Amino acid sequence: xxxxxxxxxxxxxxxxxxxxxxxxxxxxxxxxxxxxxxxxxxxxxxxxxxxxxxxxxxxxxxxxx
Amino acid sequence: xxxxxxxxxxxxxxxxxxxxxxxxxxxxxxxxxxxxxxxxxxxxxxxxxxxxxxxxxxxxxxxxxxxxxxxxxxxxxxxxxxxxxxxxxxxxxxxxxxxxxxxxxxxxxxxxxxxxxxxxxxxxxxxxxxxxxxxxxxxxxxxxxxxxxxxxxxxxxxxxxxxxxxxxxxxxxxxxxxxxxxxxxxxxxxxxxxxxxxxxxxxxxxxxxxxxxxxxxxxxxxxxxxxxxxxxxxx
Numbered sequence: 001x002x003x004x005x006x007x008x009x010x011x012x013x014x015x016x017x018x019x020x021x022x023x024x025x026x027x028x029x030x031x032x033x034x035x036x037x038x039x040x041x042x043x044x045x046x047x048x049x050x051x052x053x054x055x056x057x058x059x060x061x062x063x064x065x
Numbered sequence: 066x067x068x069x070x071x072x073x074x075x076x077x078x079x080x081x082x083x084x085x086x087x088x089x090x091x092x093x094x095x096x097x098x099x100x101x102x103x104x105x106x107x108x109x110x111x112x113x114x115x116x117x118x119x120x121x122x123x124x125x126x127x128x129x130x131x132x133x134x135x136x137x138x139x140x141x142x143x144x145x146x147x148x149x150x151x152x153x154x155x156x157x158x159x160x161x162x163x164x165x166x167x168x169x170x171x172x173x174x175x176x177x178x179x180x181x182x183x184x185x186x187x188x189x190x191x192x193x194x195x196x197x198x199x200x201x202x203x204x205x206x207x208x209x210x211x212x213x214x215x216x217x218x219x220x221x222x223x224x225x226x227x228x229x230x231x232x233x234x235x236x237x238x239x240x241x242x243x244x245x246x247x248x249x250x251x252x253x254x255x256x257x258x259x260x261x262x263x264x265x266x267x268x269x270x271x272x273x274x275x276x277x278x279x280x281x282x283x284x285x286x287x288x289x290x291x292x293x294x295x296x297x298x299x300x
Contacts, residue, residue: 022095022096022097022098022099022100022101022102022103023097023098023099023100024098024099024100024101024102024166024167025100026100026101027100027101027102027166028101030102030105030162030163030165030166031090031101031102031104031105033162034105034108034109034159034162034163035086035090035105035108037155037158037159037162038108038112038155038159041151041154041155042082042260045151045264046075046264049264049267049268049271052271053267053270053271054270054271054273054274
């Protein structure tokens with residue numbers, strides 16, 4: 001039995017030792033969509049922080065009575 | 066805020082994240098099972114990790130506020146909730162996008178996905194509460210309580226894949242993942258951590274500024290408004 005198994009394994013085509021494209025082929029559109037959303041979220045939030053940033057109080061102190 | 070933090074931290078985060086994305090998209094090998102779709106991991110996993118870190122920070126600062134009543138703790142709680150919500154929302158969106166080619170659906174009421182959705186709803190409620198309560202002391206106290214309650218979901222999010230049968234895989238470790246995939250994941254995680262720190266620093270400054278405005282006497286504020294109008298710096 002062991003001999004038969006060994007012979008079968010030797011006869012079977014070997015898998016490429018290098019990692020191939022995977023069982024799921026393609027799917028780059030999902031990858032680009034994901035990275036696009038990430039970039040948009042980070043950039044838009046950075047802009048929102050910029051627009052909401054506290055203004056300097058220096059001009060205010062000059063107007064104090 | 067020092068120049069090193071104001072400019073250096075966002076720059077460090079941006080450079081690390083962009084180089085990490087390049088590594089994950091074009092240099093790292095595709096996964097044996099998922100192929101190129103697995104490249105979403107380098108954006109999805111760090112985003113959700115940052116959301117969990119922010120939730121923990123919100124829990125700690127909410128607890129601190131209830132003990133010492135300092136406005137700095139309240140400001141940090143506000144900043145960490147908002148930044149965590151940002152990472153949570155887009156992290157979950159990326160998870161849904163990854164789900165379509167691997168599970169066949171964008172969304173399913175699986176334990177991990179459901180607990181993550183509860184987390185988002187809880188922190189949206191937290192932010193809504195902060196928006197609609199005018200009294201600063203009541204707002205800080207009530208939101209601290211809500212922050213502590215919302216944090217109860219975080220261990221459920223983390224352990225859901227171990228406690229129940231889930232479509233989502235259990236947490237990987239460097240022992241179970243090829244180093245060629247682990248290294249870009251770590252790089253991206255550190256990059257997004259720097260971005261998260263920068264966001265927290267800037268958002269904390271906004272929260273502190275608003276608290277100062279709220280606690281200033283009315284006559285000072287009216288003078289400030291006149292000053293802002295006259296100097297042309299009013300938003």
